[in-house]
Amino acid sequence: MTSKHRIAREVHIVRRPDGPLSADDFVVAEQPLADLAPGEFLIANRLLSIDPVRRVFFANGTAPLNAGLHSFAIGQVLESRHPDYAPGEIVGHYRGLRDLAIGRGEETRKIPVGEDPLEWHMGPLGVGGFFAYVGLIEAARVRPGESVLVSSAAGSVGSLAAQLARLIGCRVVATVGSPDKQAWLTDVAGVERVIDYKRGDWRERLAAALPDGLDVYFDNVGGAQLDAALSLINPHGRVAVCGMVSTYDSVAPFSERAGAWTWRMMTSQVELKSYHVRDHQRLWPAFQRSVGDWLRSGAIRTETQVLDSLEAVPQAFVDLIAGKGLGKTVVRLS
Ligand SMILES: NC(=O)c1ccc[n+]([C@@H]2O[C@H](COP(=O)([O-])OP(=O)(O)OC[C@H]3O[C@@H](n4cnc5c(N)ncnc54)[C@H](OP(=O)(O)O)[C@@H]3O)[C@@H](O)[C@H]2O)c1
Structure with missing residues (x-):
């Protein structure tokens, strides 16, 4: 036919x-x-x-x-x-x-x-996984020993970003919106510090999980969590802007959805780096090799x-x- x-x-x-x-x-x-x-x-x-x-x-x-x-x-x-x-x-x-x-x-x-x-x-081996890889490696230039915060960390992109940061040797803190996701991240994905941002005291618990401040924020959600991350960010910190899902279903005017902490970016010389994987295709083979090996060995779930x-x-x-x-x-x- x-x-x-x-x-x-x-x-x-x-x-x-x-x-x-x-x-x-x-x-x-x-x-x-x-x-x-x-x-x-x-x-x-x-x-x-x-x-x-x-x-x-x-x-x-x-x-x-x-x-x-x-x-x-x-x-x-x-x-x-x-x-x-x-x-x-x-x-x-x-x-x-x-x-x-x-x-x-x-x-x-x-x-x-x-x-x-x-x-x-x-x-993890597709476009979303590549956004996690490029965001950490290229946009945020993450280094072992740094503190890294990942939002929507039980999502497709976030779960890979959090586990990659852990495998690179970073101190990872993750945010999610339910106890089930928190349990999956700690019990299955091996991310120890996970905060449910739908519980009232999440800002205090986030600050407590980052006693030495934040070096890299991998941002999937924008909005209040971006604000909270910027309130904790260290001098010369980096923010990889992957997405802003907290704004996607909002009915508020776009201009009213942004955060209030950007002044700290200026005073602390923080880089907020948006990126698109189309400009980083040379990393695709290394991404497939390393993430593929980690998936097959079970190091990434x-x-x-x-x-x-x-x-x-x-x-x-x-x-x-x-x-x-x-x-x-x-x-x-x-
Ligand atoms: N997939 C791709 O190919 C791709 C490519 C480029 C960029 N991105 C961007 O990367 C980010 C993650 O994408 P994804 O595909 O992995 O989807 P995802 O993170 O699974 O997106 C859905 C999740 O977003 C969170 N969310 C929804 N409303 C929220 C709110 N008001 N505040 C905070 N979190 C909220 C929820 O997780 P909680 O329960 O934890 O709140 C929900 O499960 C998105 O911003 C997306 O635009 C994705």
């Missing part, structure tokens, strides 16, 4: 959320596929990535209404008119949130099929929440932003 006889099922957003995201903001729709043009290939998606940053795109207009949404996905090439992609190959790409996708080779990575679980390439249908995607976004997931959330289609 050629691709023109196929119908893809894809997730659409049907209205812009102006309050907390709701599963009713989405539908699953059918889309007939055109025949493959030269340079195109048909992919059957196997794993779809659920990422909190999509919430920003749903609201700000980057994600189109009533059209297929994009997200990272891993799938298998079914048919190909592209010289570099053969049927059977496993590829990672950004035309996700649908069961069948047409690839053209841009922003596409071949995934090595070996003994490793495919889910690792959505999390990882958690994946697996859902099983496109219909589960809307609630998966709502639950991820609400803090219900541990580790990486993916949808497995086959």
Whole structure:
């Protein structure tokens, strides 16, 4: 069968959320596929990535209404008119949130099929894992013996950042939003100092966990936790700005969401460094080697929440932003 006889099922957003995201903001729709043009290939998606940053795109207009949404996905090439992609190959790409996708080779990575679980390439060996690696190594230039704070530390990016900092020899403090996540980090991931920021006295406990101040803050959340981290940061400290998930579902005007401690950055000559992995691709082989070895040896532990249908995607976004997931959330289609 050629691709023109196929119908893809894809997730659409049907209205812009102006309050907390709701599963009713989405539908699953059918889309007939055109025949493959030269340079195109048909992919059957196997794993779809659920990422909190999509919430920003749903609201700000980057994600189109009533059209297929994009997200990272891993799938298998079914048919190909592209010289570099053969049927059977496993590829990672950004035309996700649908069961069948047409690839053209841009922003596409071949995934090595070996003994490793495919889910690792959505999390610790994937783009989110690379953000953790680049943020610590390149943006924050973390060194053994330094104190490192990681927020959303039971999430996909944060759990790798916290464990990498521990393996580098840092004194790691982590924040999470539930006792279950706290228990996973201490009991499974080997991160000893974990603070639940939803308990009232979290700022005092954070200060107590960092008696010599903070050298590096790996920031996944922005907002009040960024403020608290800056209140404790040492001279010449560094903040790797990976994301600001505390603001993604906020209805407050953007200008009112920032922290109040930035004056300390100036007086203490702190570097707050935003970064994007696209400018650090030369680190990809070293990242795959070291994180892959640590995963296989069990030195780094990882958690994946697996859902099983496109219909589960809307609630998966709502639950991820609400803090219900541990580790990486993916949808497995086959
Ligand atoms: N995944 C990627 O490929 C990628 C790439 C680039 C950048 N990033 C950024 O990296 C950060 C982490 O991404 P991730 O994919 O690993 O997702 P994640 O950390 O699992 O994001 C969901 C978590 O965010 C936390 N959260 C939600 N609302 C919050 C609030 N108001 N205050 C504080 N924390 C809140 C919750 O954890 P708690 O229960 O602990 O609050 C929730 O479980 C995000 O800012 C994201 O934009 C991700």
